[in-house]
Amino acid sequence: xxxxxxxxxxxRILSSDIKKHVGKTVKIQGWLHKKRKLGGLNFINVxxxxxxxxxxxxxxxxxxxxxxxxxxxxxxxxGTAADDxxxxxGAEIHGPKLTVEVPVTEEPPIEIDKPIDHxxxxxxxxxxxxxxGLRNLQETAIFxxxxxxxxxxxxxxxxxxxxxxxxxxxLAAATEGGAEVFKLDYFGKESTLxxxxxxxxxxxxxxxxxxxxxxxxxxxxxxxTTRHMTEYTSIxxxxxxxxxxxxxxFLSGLLNYVVDEVWNEHETELKRWNTTKPVLPKEIPTxxxxxxxxxxxxxxxxxxxxxxxxxxxxxxxxxxxxxxNLGSEAVFVxxxxxxxxxxxxxxxxxxxxxxxxxxxxxxxxxxxxxSMRENDYEVVLKQLKDKAGVDPKDPGFKYFLQAxxxxxxxxxxxGMGLERLTEKIVGLKNVKExxxxxxxxxxxxx
Amino acid sequence: xxxxxxxxxxxRILSSDIKKHVGKTVKIQGWLHKKRKLGGLNFINVxxxxxxxxxxxxxxxxxxxxxxxxxxxxxxxxGTAADDxxxxxGAEIHGPKLTVEVPVTEEPPIEIDKPIDHxxxxxxxxxxxxxxGLRNLQETAIFxxxxxxxxxxxxxxxxxxxxxxxxxxxLAAATEGGAEVFKLDYFGKESTLxxxxxxxxxxxxxxxxxxxxxxxxxxxxxxxTTRHMTEYTSIxxxxxxxxxxxxxxFLSGLLNYVVDEVWNEHETELKRWNTTKPVLPKEIPTxxxxxxxxxxxxxxxxxxxxxxxxxxxxxxxxxxxxxxNLGSEAVFVxxxxxxxxxxxxxxxxxxxxxxxxxxxxxxxxxxxxxSMRENDYEVVLKQLKDKAGVDPKDPGFKYFLQAxxxxxxxxxxxGMGLERLTEKIVGLKNVKExxxxxxxxxxxxx
Numbered sequence: 001x002x003x004x005x006x007x008x009x010x011x012r013i014l015s016s017d018i019k020k021h022v023g024k025t026v027k028i029q030g031w032l033h034k035k036r037k038l039g040g041l042n043f044i045n046v047x048x049x050x051x052x053x054x055x056x057x058x059x060x061x062x063x064x065x066x067x068x069x070x071x072x073x074x075x076x077x078x079g080t081a082a083d084d085x086x087x088x089x090g091a092e093i094h095g096p097k098l099t100v101e102v103p104v105t106e107e108p109p110i111e112i113d114k115p116i117d118h119x120x121x122x123x124x125x126x127x128x129x130x131x132x133g134l135r136n137l138q139e140t141a142i143f144x145x146x147x148x149x150x151x152x153x154x155x156x157x158x159x160x161x162x163x164x165x166x167x168x169x170x171l172a173a174a175t176e177g178g179a180e181v182f183k184l185d186y187f188g189k190e191s192t193l194x195x196x197x198x199x200x201x202x203x204x205x206x207x208x209x210x211x212x213x214x215x216x217x218x219x220x221x222x223x224x225t226t227r228h229m230t231e232y233t234s235i236x237x238x239x240x241x242x243x244x245x246x247x248x249x250f251l252s253g254l255l256n257y258v259v260d261e262v263w264n265e266h267e268t269e270l271k272r273w274n275t276t277k278p279v280l281p282k283e284i285p286t287x288x289x290x291x292x293x294x295x296x297x298x299x300x301x302x303x304x305x306x307x308x309x310x311x312x313x314x315x316x317x318x319x320x321x322x323x324x325n326l327g328s329e330a331v332f333v334x335x336x337x338x339x340x341x342x343x344x345x346x347x348x349x350x351x352x353x354x355x356x357x358x359x360x361x362x363x364x365x366x367x368x369x370x371s372m373r374e375n376d377y378e379v380v381l382k383q384l385k386d387k388a389g390v391d392p393k394d395p396g397f398k399y400f401l402q403a404x405x406x407x408x409x410x411x412x413x414x415g416m417g418l419e420r421l422t423e424k425i426v427g428l429k430n431v432k433e434x435x436x437x438x439x440x441x442x443x444x445x446x
Numbered sequence: 447x448x449x450x451x452x453x454x455x456x457x458r459i460l461s462s463d464i465k466k467h468v469g470k471t472v473k474i475q476g477w478l479h480k481k482r483k484l485g486g487l488n489f490i491n492v493x494x495x496x497x498x499x500x501x502x503x504x505x506x507x508x509x510x511x512x513x514x515x516x517x518x519x520x521x522x523x524x525g526t527a528a529d530d531x532x533x534x535x536g537a538e539i540h541g542p543k544l545t546v547e548v549p550v551t552e553e554p555p556i557e558i559d560k561p562i563d564h565x566x567x568x569x570x571x572x573x574x575x576x577x578x579g580l581r582n583l584q585e586t587a588i589f590x591x592x593x594x595x596x597x598x599x600x601x602x603x604x605x606x607x608x609x610x611x612x613x614x615x616x617l618a619a620a621t622e623g624g625a626e627v628f629k630l631d632y633f634g635k636e637s638t639l640x641x642x643x644x645x646x647x648x649x650x651x652x653x654x655x656x657x658x659x660x661x662x663x664x665x666x667x668x669x670x671t672t673r674h675m676t677e678y679t680s681i682x683x684x685x686x687x688x689x690x691x692x693x694x695x696f697l698s699g700l701l702n703y704v705v706d707e708v709w710n711e712h713e714t715e716l717k718r719w720n721t722t723k724p725v726l727p728k729e730i731p732t733x734x735x736x737x738x739x740x741x742x743x744x745x746x747x748x749x750x751x752x753x754x755x756x757x758x759x760x761x762x763x764x765x766x767x768x769x770x771n772l773g774s775e776a777v778f779v780x781x782x783x784x785x786x787x788x789x790x791x792x793x794x795x796x797x798x799x800x801x802x803x804x805x806x807x808x809x810x811x812x813x814x815x816x817s818m819r820e821n822d823y824e825v826v827l828k829q830l831k832d833k834a835g836v837d838p839k840d841p842g843f844k845y846f847l848q849a850x851x852x853x854x855x856x857x858x859x860x861g862m863g864l865e866r867l868t869e870k871i872v873g874l875k876n877v878k879e880x881x882x883x884x885x886x887x888x889x890x891x892x
Contacts, residue, residue: 163590
C-alpha cells in the first residue's frame with residue numbers, strides 16, 4: 001500500500017498471491033479471460049502475468065458493467081479474498097467492485113480460453129492472429145518455458161566463465177553458406193545477413209577463451225518445413241584449451257541444467273502440454289555412426305551400413321533405443337566422415353578419415369553439432385582451398401585468417417537453435433510453434 | 447588432477463589461482479603476451495581468460511624454445527608456483543618446462559601489451575586489426591565490462607518478473623522510421639530490417655505484461671558520427687499496469703543495479719580506464735525541460751527558453767549541474783512537448799500539450815527515452831493519422847492495431863543502446879569503441 005496525504009491506495013495484488021490475503025480487501029488488475037454462469041452465479045476469470053483469478057459477481061449492477069464486454073477487456077477489481085478450493089490458486093474474489101479500464105467490444109478472432117489444436121492445417125490461423133492468440137495460456141506456456149530455457153543456458157555459460165559477445169549480423173560477404181543467404185544494399189555496396197556467428201566466435205576465443213552469443217541468424221531457406229525458418233535464435237558457444245571430451249561434458253551438463261531449471265520453474269506450464277521430464281544421465285552416452293547403422297540395420301531389416309549420414313528415421317530410432325537401453329533421451333553421435341567436414345572443422349588426430357565432431361540427438365532430432373576446430377593456420381589454409389574451394393586471398397576470409405595466424409589454441413564449440421530446443425522440451429511438432437513470430441518463405445508478418 | 451592408468455596428468459591452473467598453489471608444480475596454458483629481460487633474467491607473461499601469469503625462465507634450453515616466437519604463441523608451461531609480490535596476482539612460475547603448442551612467427555600488427563591511444567585518428571587502425579587488438583587487456587576490459595552490463599540488466603528484468611522475448615528483425619514493411627531503413631529482397635518481396643522491436647514489445651505486453659528483449663537493431667544511418675552506428679544492441683523493456691512514476695523508479699533501480707554490479711565485478715578493468723563509479727541516488731532526480739532551459743540560459747548567457755528540444759551543450763551542462771547540486775550523474779528530463787510525440791506515445795492526462803515522456807541523461811548524453819504509450823484504440827488510430835500521416839488501413843500497421851483493439855492496459859517502456867551505456871560507464875568518447883565489430887557507412891568488416 002502507498003500512503004499519500006492520509007488516503008490509503010490499494011496496491012495491486014497478483015493472482016498467485018490472492019490466497020495470502022484471504023479475509024482482506026484486495027485490488028486486482030488484468031484482462032477479462034472468461035465469463036461463465038454456474039448454477040445461476042456469475043463468475044469471471046481475470047488474467048495477469050502470473051495466471052488467473054476467479055471472481056464471483058453477485059451484485060446486479062456489477063454484472064451489468066460487463067454487458068457487451070468481451071475477452072480482453074482491461075479491468076480493475078476491488079473485493080474480498082476468500083478461500084475456495086475450486087478456484088485457481090485456492091482462493092477467489094467475493095463482493096467485487098468493477099472498473100472497466102479499457103473496454104473491448106469485439107470478440108477475439110481466435111480461441112483464448114480453450115487450448116488451440118496445433119494440427120498442421122490450424123497453424124496458419126494460429127500465426128495470423130498471433131498477437132491475440134498468445135494470450136491463450138496454452139500458448140503463453142511455451143514462451144514462459146522458452147524464457148527460462150534461455151535464462152538457464154546463460155546461467156550455465158556464466159558459471160563456466162564465458163564472456164557474452166555481440167557480433168554483427170550485417171556482413172560484407174557470404175562466407176559460410178552458399179545460396180541460402182539474404183543480400184541487401186548497404187550504401188551502394190552489397191551486404192549479407194549472418195547465417196551464424198561461426199567465424200566471430202572462433203576469433204573471439206583468441207581474446208576471451210570462452211565466449212557465447214544468443215542472437216538471431218538468417219537463412220534464405222526457400223522451403224516451408226517443420227524444421228526450418230528464415231530467422232531463428234542461435235545459441236552459440238565456443239571454448240579454447242579443450243578437447244572433445246570437454247565439449248561433450250559441457251553439452252551434457254548444459255542440457256541437464258536446462259531441463260532441471262525448466263522443470264523446477266514451469267511444472268504448471270509443462271503439464272499443459274502433457275510433456276514428461278526428459279531422462280538424462282549426467283554424461284550423455286556416445287555411439288559412433290557406424291554402430292548406429294549396424295544396430296539400426298539389424299533391428300529394422302534395412303541397410304544403412306556405410307552411409308555417410310544418419311537417416312531421419314535412424315535419428316528417431318536411436319533415440320528410442322537410447323531411452324530404453326541406456327536410460328537417456330539424448331545421445332551423441334560420433335565418428336562422422338572427415339570427407340563431409342566444413343573447412344574449419346578438425347579431423348581426429350589418430351584417424352584423419354574421421355571428423356572430431358559429435359551431433360547431439362534429443363528426442364528424435366539433432367539439436368546441435370559440436371566440433372573441434374582446426375587451429376593450425378597452415379591446415380586451415382589447405383582445408384579452405386580443398387574443402388570450400390576458396391582462394392585464401394578471398395577478402396571474405398581475410399580477418400578470420402588473420403586471427404588464425406595470430407595463435408589459436410585447440411578449440412571447439414557448438415550452435416543450437418533456441419526454438420528447436422524449446423520445441424523438443426515442450427513436446428511440439430513444428431519449430432514454428434515455439435517461435436513468437438515465425439518467418440518462412442510464406443510468412444513475413446506479423 | 448585426472449588419474450589415468452597410474453599416470454598423473456596435471457590439470458590446467460588459471461592465472462588468478464597460481465597464488466593458491468605456491469610451492470607446488472602447476473601447469474598453465476595461454477598465449478605469450480610479453481617477453482622481457484630484467485637484470486639478465488628472462489621473464490614472460492602468459493595470458494589466459496582471467497589475466498596474466500609471470501614466468502621466470504632461467505634454463506637456457508627453455509629460453510631457446512622461445513627464439514623467434516612472437517606474441518600470441520600458444521604455450522603449455524609446467525613449473526613451480528612461487529610467491530612474488532611484484533608479479534601479477536602475487537605469484538609467479540619458477541623452473542618452467544615450456545611446450546610451444548602453436549608457434550606464432552609474425553609480429554602482431556597492433557600493440558598488445560601497452561594501452562592503445564583511442565584518439566580519433568587511431569580508431570580506423572584499431573577496428574581494422576580488431577580480432578588481434580582485442581587481446582590487448584585494455585581493450586578486453588571494455589567487453590568484460592559490457593558482458594556484465596548485459597548480465598546485470600537481465601538480472602534486473604528477471605527480478606522484476608519480465609519475460610524475455612525474441613521478436614523478428616525481418617519485417618514486411620518499414621513502420622517506425624522513414625528513410626533510415628535497410629531493405630532486402632525476400633523471395634521476390636521487399637523486406638526491411640527492424641529499427642526497433644517497438645510494436646512487438648507493446649503487443650507482447652498484452653500477453654506477458656512485462657517483456658524485455660536484448661537484440662540487434664538496424665539503422666541505415668548515412669553518416670559516420672561518434673554516436674551512431676548502422677547496427678547496435680538494443681535493450682528494450684515494456685511494462686503494463688504502470689504509470690510514469692513506476693517507469694522512472696524502474697529505470698533508477700536499473701541504472702543503480704548495473705553500476706553496482708559492474709563495480710563489484712570489474713574494478714580491475716575499470717581502473718585501466720581511470721573511470722570513477724557514477725554517483726547515483728536511489729531515485730534519479732527529474733527536471734522539466736523548461737526548467738533546464740531557464741537554468742542553462744541564466745548560467746550561460748544563452749537563450750534556449752521555449753525551445754522544443756535540448757541542445758547537446760545543455761545535456762552536458764545539466765548533467766554537470768546535477769552532479770554538483772543534486773548528487774547525481776544522471777537526470778530525468780520531463781515535460782517534452784506533445785507536438786513532437788511519436789504516434790504511439792501518450793500525452794499527459796492533465797496537460798495534453800505535454801508528452802508523458804522522460805529522457806534519461808547520463809554523463810552528458812541521453813541514454814534512453816522512456817514513455818507511456820497510448821493504450822486507447824481510438825486515440826491510437828487518430829494519432830497514427832495525425833502524427834504519422836498513416837492511413838489506419840496501411841497493412842504495415844494491421845497487427846499492431848489488432849493488438850491495440852484487443853485490450854491494452856496503461857503501459858510504457860524504453861529502449862537503450864548497450865554500446866552507448868557501456869561507453870559512458872567505461873568513460874569512452876565514441877560508441878564504436880564499445881562495440882566489438884562496429885558498423886557504419888564506411889565500415890562493414892571485420
